[in-house]
Amino acid sequence: MAQAPPIAGELLIERPPRWNDRRVGLTLGALVCALFALLAAIFAVVLVKAWPSFANNGLAWFGPGGSIDSQIEAIYTSGDLQLEPVWTFHAWPIIWSTILIVGGSVLLSLVVSLFTAVFIVEFAPGWMRAALAPVMRFLASVPSVIYGLLGVVVLVPFINDHVITQSARDSVSYVITLTGYSLLAGILILTVMIAPLMTAMFADGLRSVPKGWIEGALALGINRWRTTWKIGVRTARPAIVAGTVLASARGIGEAVMLAMVSGSIGFAPNPFDGWVFFVEPSRPLAPTIIKNADQMTSPQMTSTLFAIAAVLLLSAAMFSLAGWAAKQPMKKYGIRA
Amino acid sequence: MSATAPTKPPVRRRSAVDQSAAWRPLDRIGLAFCWFLGLFACALAAAIIIYLLVQGVRYLRLDMLFESPLGGVSEKDTGGLKDPILGTVLVAGLATVIALPTGVLMGIWLSEFGKPTALARAVESAVEATAGVPSIVLALFGVIIFSQPWAGFASREMAGGIIYGRSFIAAGSMLSIVALPLIIGSTREGLQSIPAHVREAAWAVGKTKWATIRRVLLPVVRPQIVTGTMLGLGRVIGDTAIIVLLLGATLRLEPGGGGGAIAETLRGTGSTLTSFVYIFAPTGDGNQPEKAYAAAAILLLMVLALNAVVEIVARRARRNSWNG
Numbered sequence: 001m002a003q004a005p006p007i008a009g010e011l012l013i014e015r016p017p018r019w020n021d022r023r024v025g026l027t028l029g030a031l032v033c034a035l036f037a038l039l040a041a042i043f044a045v046v047l048v049k050a051w052p053s054f055a056n057n058g059l060a061w062f063g064p065g066g067s068i069d070s071q072i073e074a075i076y077t078s079g080d081l082q083l084e085p086v087w088t089f090h091a092w093p094i095i096w097s098t099i100l101i102v103g104g105s106v107l108l109s110l111v112v113s114l115f116t117a118v119f120i121v122e123f124a125p126g127w128m129r130a131a132l133a134p135v136m137r138f139l140a141s142v143p144s145v146i147y148g149l150l151g152v153v154v155l156v157p158f159i160n161d162h163v164i165t166q167s168a169r170d171s172v173s174y175v176i177t178l179t180g181y182s183l184l185a186g187i188l189i190l191t192v193m194i195a196p197l198m199t200a201m202f203a204d205g206l207r208s209v210p211k212g213w214i215e216g217a218l219a220l221g222i223n224r225w226r227t228t229w230k231i232g233v234r235t236a237r238p239a240i241v242a243g244t245v246l247a248s249a250r251g252i253g254e255a256v257m258l259a260m261v262s263g264s265i266g267f268a269p270n271p272f273d274g275w276v277f278f279v280e281p282s283r284p285l286a287p288t289i290i291k292n293a294d295q296m297t298s299p300q301m302t303s304t305l306f307a308i309a310a311v312l313l314l315s316a317a318m319f320s321l322a323g324w325a326a327k328q329p330m331k332k333y334g335i336r337a
Numbered sequence: 338m339s340a341t342a343p344t345k346p347p348v349r350r351r352s353a354v355d356q357s358a359a360w361r362p363l364d365r366i367g368l369a370f371c372w373f374l375g376l377f378a379c380a381l382a383a384a385i386i387i388y389l390l391v392q393g394v395r396y397l398r399l400d401m402l403f404e405s406p407l408g409g410v411s412e413k414d415t416g417g418l419k420d421p422i423l424g425t426v427l428v429a430g431l432a433t434v435i436a437l438p439t440g441v442l443m444g445i446w447l448s449e450f451g452k453p454t455a456l457a458r459a460v461e462s463a464v465e466a467t468a469g470v471p472s473i474v475l476a477l478f479g480v481i482i483f484s485q486p487w488a489g490f491a492s493r494e495m496a497g498g499i500i501y502g503r504s505f506i507a508a509g510s511m512l513s514i515v516a517l518p519l520i521i522g523s524t525r526e527g528l529q530s531i532p533a534h535v536r537e538a539a540w541a542v543g544k545t546k547w548a549t550i551r552r553v554l555l556p557v558v559r560p561q562i563v564t565g566t567m568l569g570l571g572r573v574i575g576d577t578a579i580i581v582l583l584l585g586a587t588l589r590l591e592p593g594g595g596g597g598a599i600a601e602t603l604r605g606t607g608s609t610l611t612s613f614v615y616i617f618a619p620t621g622d623g624n625q626p627e628k629a630y631a632a633a634a635i636l637l638l639m640v641l642a643l644n645a646v647v648e649i650v651a652r653r654a655r656r657n658s659w660n661g
Contacts, residue, residue, distance in 0.1 A: 021546040028446035029456070035443065035463050038514070042470060042478050049481060112374060119371035123353040132375055134648055135382045141568075141640055142385065143575030145611045146633050149618050150385065153626060192381065224356060225364040246469075253471025256577040256611075260620045286473050286578075293582045296480065309474045320469030324462055 046313055049306035056087035061307065064092035068266035072292060072304070079298025089304050093268035095311075097183075097282035100269060101258065102251040104187040109195035110244055114233070116195070117202035122228045140196035148260035151189045156180040156261060159279060168276045181263035182279040189257055194247040201246065205239020206232050242326040249319035252286070252312060259287035285312055386637065393634020396627040406588040406613070418632055420589045421613040424505075425574050425639070427602070428584070428609055431509025432573045436516040437566055441555075443517075444524025449550055468518035475511045476582035483507040483583075492604055493593040503585035504593055505603045511579050516569025523565025527558030560654040564647050571643045574636070577611040584612060610636040 054061055071089050078086035120132050160180025169178050209232045217227040233240070263281020266288075271277050283291070285308050295301045357365050404417025443464075451457035483491050484502030492504035531554060539549040555562075585591070585606025593604030608616075613632045617623040 019547050024547045025446075025450045025452075028442055028450060031439065032443050032446050032456075032460050035460065035467065039463055039466055039470075041482075042474070045478055045481050046474060115367070115371050116374045116378065119375050123368060123371055124375060125352055128375060131379060134644065135379050137647065138382050138386075138641070138644055139378065141571045141575070141644060143577070143611055143636060143640065145575070145577045145614045145618075146385075146389070146637060148620075149614055149629055149633055150388070152619050154388075223360050223364065224353060225360060225367060249469045249471075253469075253473060255471070255473040256581075256615060260615075260618060264620075286471060289473050289477065290578055290581060293476075294586075306477060309477045312471050313474045316469045316471050316474075317466050320465050321462060324465045 043313070046306055046310050049303055050310035051303075052300075053087060053089060053303040053307035054310075057089055061089060061091055062095060063090050064268070065090040068093050072266070072288075072301070075304055076292070076295045076298045076301045079300040079302075080295070085300050087300060087304075089307070091285075091308070091311075093266050094283055094285050094288050094308075096268045097262065098252065098284035098286075100183055100282070101186040101190060101262065101284055102248060104183070105190035105194060105251060106244060106248050108187065109191045109198050109247065112191065113195045113198035113202050113243070114240070116199045117206055118228055118233065120199070120203050121206040122224065122232070136196045136199055139192065140200070142193075144193065144254060144257040145260075147189050147193055148257040151185055151257065151261040155185050155188065156182075159185055164279050168279070172273055172276055172280070176265070176267055176280060178276070178279055179263070179281065180279070181261060181281045183262070183269055183282060184278045185261040186258050186282075186284075187278075189261060190251055190254060193254065193257065194251050197250060198243045198247045201243030202236065202240055205236035205243070208239075209235045238326050238329040242323040245319050245323035245326060249316045249323065252316050252319070255286035255290045258284050259290050262287060264291060386641070389630070389634050389637050392630035393637075395630070397631040397634060401631060406608070418610070418613065418628075418635065421608045421610045421632060422635065423590060424584070424607040424609040425611075425636075427505055427607075428509050428512060428580070429570055429574050431505060431603070432512040432516055433566065433570060435510055435513035436520055436569060437562075439513075440517050440520025440565070440569075441524050441562055444521045444528065445550055445555075447521065448525045448528035449546070449554070464518050464521050467514065470514075471578075472511075472515055472576050473578040473582075475514055476579040479507050479511040479579065479583050490604075493606070501585070501593075501606075503583050503606055505584065505605065505607065508579055508583040511583055512573045512576060515572050515576060515579070516566075519569040519572065520562070520565040523561045523568070524558060527561030528554060531557055560650045563650050564654075567643045567647045567650075571640055574609070574639055574643075575611060577615050580609050580612040581615060584608065586612065586616070588613070588616070610639075 066088070068090065074086045075089065078084060116132075116136075120129060120136075124132065157180060159182060160178075163184070164178050164180065172178065206228075213231050213235065214227055217231045218224065222230070262283055264283045264287060265281045267280065267282050269277050269280040269282050273280065289305050289308055289312075292301065292305060296305065353368060357368050360368075401417035401419075402422065403419055405420050406418065407416035443460075447457060447460060447464075480502050482488060482502075483504070483506075484500045486498075486500060488502070488507075489500050491502075491506040491510075493501040495501050535553065535557075536549055539553045540546070544552065586608070587606045588608050590602060590607040591605045592598075592601035593606070610632045614629045614636065615621055617625045617629040617632065619626055619629075621629075623629075
């Protein structure tokens, strides 16, 4: 039977589109919800794998005691040779090192970034502003392994030759050998890495300060420097807090560069050594994972590494959420930051 | 007539340095510090580029680009950089293939659909949280996920049915998570900066919402999507932690077996420029700084090229932006 010829009117009626808006909305919504699934999976896997290490050590996990490098050695051997499982792990030296390096570089880059952002937004002449934008973007995008390489071949030998004196070497020679791989190297290079991020966020905050407020202060005869600091920087405070917190999250997760320049020794630098403290080697949390990642054949070691990862993940997540929350007040001025 | 014409305000604002003559000393010191920091940043960037390029020119020979690395102990017998370069390209391509469509679609949902509002807010913070996950944690997560029995398609199978869990597929998919937030963010920002009347005009001529997005909005935000992708790519090719843990740390591309040549390579292990630099740096197992310089110089050139694309796209976008 021949098909009925199409009626002219029917040709004009369009087929309803296969991707109608409702279906698109639902499909994309489902895709977005997959992001929650991914995050939940990351947290679940990390916490479940980490649990044995925390459970066997209790709160002592975070405390000091013993040499961390020999503890790692014992944990690895016990799992690899399937001996009696060893779990003892006291992470204080690597936690202390993380606090010192990340804290130090965040403090340093807070000052540096604040002045740089003020300069870019308020005081730099046009040509300088045009040059600084790509420079900052470049400094933020240099891979961490390149910073690590430059640190190892330039900064570390410099510290070893010109900063560390013989008397400093002798004063701590009974506990640690000073080689130039140090807190100072880690702090300085991490500052170069996170300061551009902070500067970008601070500058966004400063730019979004309502012009009228600045002009009002200028009209009262206050000079531009004072106006910027008293009005601009104060108004941009939420952006400054957010930028600082987000940069700390980035610093905590930095593994490769710090694995290269921090010295990779499970040693807790001692503030009572005076200025020598800054040139003592150590090893933060994230580099510990990367240095021992080839030991995951041992189940105990795997769990210990995941315990370190859990600490990193929870603190980084806390920092990112805090940063996100700190940004919210800026919206009140109608600013998307 | 000309006497009553409104006088124009002075075009040139006096520079801060000129103005500062009347400031208090402390304020002037602050301004000087600002100048110092700005010049220091420029000098630092220039120093990094010049130092690495000079070292690269010293140690990079053209034939190194076509030779595979060797496990030798001196500069002569460690071979070339072919496999790390191929590895970098492969990993970057894989991560983009996964992250670009996903990120753009998620950005579209956030900007154009975003209902219910509570879900949209939750998604926004989830994106922030994803961006905050350290890449070393992602790497460990990937090792566990890809050594599950059901992930056998992604990597080599070892003796005794153990899934190795390290391959280009594993590394590429974890790196796509690194790039994802940047692509989502820039897509969303781009879409939100399009005025509402553009959408309304499209709806008024009978386009559906989806057709409006595809035919009207997406072509407009293409520069922002390119920018986001380039920023994401920069993070991907610069990432070392995920590569060191998830790419198997073999210097050469080692095929993973099963299927055609492409599938074998993707299931196999290898190295990228970043892991090559990490291994051959004085602190690594290889300890051949000359090789590390050569690889670092190529990596830096790639980063510079990505930055240049971002810069060009940003300039062009500024020229034809909605706000004139």
